[in-house]
Amino acid sequence: MDYSFIKLTVGLIATIGLYSILYRENKFYRLTEHIFVGLAAGWSLVALWTVTLKDMWWSKMMGAEASETSGVVAGYWPYVFLLPIGLMGYFVFNRKHSWMSRIPIGIILGLVVGQEAGAWLKRDLPQIEAAMKPIVPNTEVGFFVPTDPVAGALYPSQMLGNIIFLTTMLTVLSYFLFSFDFKTKFMQKSTLTGRWLLMIGFGAIFGNTVMTRFTLLIDRMYFVWIEWLIQGVFKMG
Amino acid sequence: MATNDPTPRSFGQRLQSLSRQTVYLILIIVVSASVLISKFMGLTLPNKPGAGSQDFFAAIMAIPEGSTVFIQSDVTNSTRGESAGQFEALLRILMRRNIKFAVFCASGEPQAPQVAIDVIARINAQRIANGERAYERWNDWVSLGLFPDGRATAKAMMANLRTAIDKKDTPPGKPPTDVWQSPVMEKLKVIDDIGLYILVTASKTSDILVERLKFAPVTYGDVPLRTKLGCMVTGVMGPETNNYYRSSQIFGVVIGLNGAVEIEHLMENGIKPGQSETYRSLSIEGFKGMQNYARGMAYYLALHTAMGLLIVLVIMGNVGMWLTRRQTGGGA
Numbered sequence A: 001m002d003y004s005f006i007k008l009t010v011g012l013i014a015t016i017g018l019y020s021i022l023y024r025e026n027k028f029y030r031l032t033e034h035i036f037v038g039l040a041a042g043w044s045l046v047a048l049w050t051v052t053l054k055d056m057w058w059s060k061m062m063g064a065e066a067s068e069t070s071g072v073v074a075g076y077w078p079y080v081f082l083l084p085i086g087l088m089g090y091f092v093f094n095r096k097h098s099w100m101s102r103i104p105i106g107i108i109l110g111l112v113v114g115q116e117a118g119a120w121l122k123r124d125l126p127q128i129e130a131a132m133k134p135i136v137p138n139t140e141v142g143f144f145v146p147t148d149p150v151a152g153a154l155y156p157s158q159m160l161g162n163i164i165f166l167t168t169m170l171t172v173l174s175y176f177l178f179s180f181d182f183k184t185k186f187m188q189k190s191t192l193t194g195r196w197l198l199m200i201g202f203g204a205i206f207g208n209t210v211m212t213r214f215t216l217l218i219d220r221m222y223f224v225w226i227e228w229l230i231q232g233v234f235k236m237g
Numbered sequence B: 001m002a003t004n005d006p007t008p009r010s011f012g013q014r015l016q017s018l019s020r021q022t023v024y025l026i027l028i029i030v031v032s033a034s035v036l037i038s039k040f041m042g043l044t045l046p047n048k049p050g051a052g053s054q055d056f057f058a059a060i061m062a063i064p065e066g067s068t069v070f071i072q073s074d075v076t077n078s079t080r081g082e083s084a085g086q087f088e089a090l091l092r093i094l095m096r097r098n099i100k101f102a103v104f105c106a107s108g109e110p111q112a113p114q115v116a117i118d119v120i121a122r123i124n125a126q127r128i129a130n131g132e133r134a135y136e137r138w139n140d141w142v143s144l145g146l147f148p149d150g151r152a153t154a155k156a157m158m159a160n161l162r163t164a165i166d167k168k169d170t171p172p173g174k175p176p177t178d179v180w181q182s183p184v185m186e187k188l189k190v191i192d193d194i195g196l197y198i199l200v201t202a203s204k205t206s207d208i209l210v211e212r213l214k215f216a217p218v219t220y221g222d223v224p225l226r227t228k229l230g231c232m233v234t235g236v237m238g239p240e241t242n243n244y245y246r247s248s249q250i251f252g253v254v255i256g257l258n259g260a261v262e263i264e265h266l267m268e269n270g271i272k273p274g275q276s277e278t279y280r281s282l283s284i285e286g287f288k289g290m291q292n293y294a295r296g297m298a299y300y301l302a303l304h305t306a307m308g309l310l311i312v313l314v315i316m317g318n319v320g321m322w323l324t325r326r327q328t329g330g331g332a
Helices: A003-022 A027-064 A079-091 A098-130 A156-175 A186-235 B012-016 B020-041 B051-062 B077-096 B112-129 B149-159 B205-212 B238-246 B256-269 B295-327
Strands: B068-073 B102-106 B142-148 B196-203 B218-220 B223-227 B228-234 B251-257
Touching: A003 A027, A003 A186, A003 B020, A003 B149, A027 A079, A027 A098, A027 B112, A027 B142, A079 A098, A079 B149, A098 B149, A098 B205, A098 B238, A156 A186, A186 B020, A186 B238, A186 B256, A186 B295, B012 B295, B020 B295, B051 B077, B051 B196, B051 B228, B051 B238, B051 B251, B051 B256, B068 B112, B077 B112, B077 B196, B077 B228, B077 B256, B077 B295, B102 B112, B112 B142, B149 B205, B196 B205, B196 B238, B205 B228, B228 B238, B228 B256, B238 B251, B251 B256, B256 B295
Parallel strands: B068 B102, B068 B196, B102 B142, B196 B228, B228 B251
Antiparallel strands: B218 B223
């Protein structure tokens, strides 16, 4: 029995263990779940050191002697101050000294808050700009966009798409004007249309989510039947 | 005295009272059968790639040979069903086009770098089995490992790419060495030197990159790009990432399992003139005769049958409710 087959079989047992919850709560499921959580936590600790802290903090702080791939690298001693700042975070578990944990939390909060204004501008302004769509066609050559369209031309088929987009955007925006009591029929219809369009949007989003969940199951069944049984046990395909 | 003679249930009530376990069992049987049928019959279902996938494919087919692509792979095996198919298709294209790549995770997901390395090893093994050149770590691709904070990493890359990535990888037969000595990285100085920046994710890391990365517009062949950032996301993240595509904040988007199949379809058939919504006259040859349909297509039939089953069950439940209400004169 080779190593890769043992690995596949462990994966199979874990899959059955985790899926056994679909029948009912049981000890096999709990055992598999706890093994998974323990493995993930252990892996995270090791990975955090080997592929992050060692290169980005420890090696930089300590420097390096000349080797066949690089010359002498001087250590950057101020990095030593990062350790006590990071460790202060753990004082959150100590009632008397918990105030110390606010220092690293404050630094992180400050860094994030400082970035957010610029982040908002970069994230949302282009979307507002892209929402300003033309609705008057400026060409009479055909209804649909041809293979070689005129640069800057708006074809009637594009106009229809833009009208649907703008109608959706404006009616949905009107739905969120909660502070006003609309008396006119036009605005009442607009908010109602906005609500319906929102529901359709949520349905589409939910459909995407369902597809994702199904794909998780499909992948596990592919693993069990194709990767473990056909390729692992029968050595086919 | 208690009696064991419950009132017989009507057909409508029976339709509504399928147990949870029965539904799961039917679903597992249907999905298993679909996966096996797809495998043994080699089914290729029809597909019409959307604009997001077409633009994504056009960009990665247009970048010059020898360029370096950054792949931020934030996914683990938890979303293998969608992400692995996308990632494998991306790697196949890059390797066939001799494009170098650096892979890393910047979402604080410690398993992600190893998951990416495993997928690269799997694709490499297939290439060797097909008689193609093995893609060599260090000379053709490097692993930059894990960056625990995506926000800080993106910001640091914008400020100074060289100091932001202070990592080592292992050249063949040598000890771990500074990645900037690798042929993959040595020509890069600022973020605009990267050919493309591709994010494979199952979470909101697309927001972080859109908010913090900024690329100068560039034209590769017949494909003008306003940004070098493209995304491969799960179905859950699809709707909100699609907004970034529609506002040209990313050059293309591949969504979920359907997106993986779309890319595989484009690898097989290419893009014909008039087919792309964005680049109307664009023509791209696919990789006809090579293994293009893979994990995405292997799962596609099962996705259809599972969705079909869901629709049937929803209809059954509603018909059952309607029959019961009619029988009880409108009451529940």
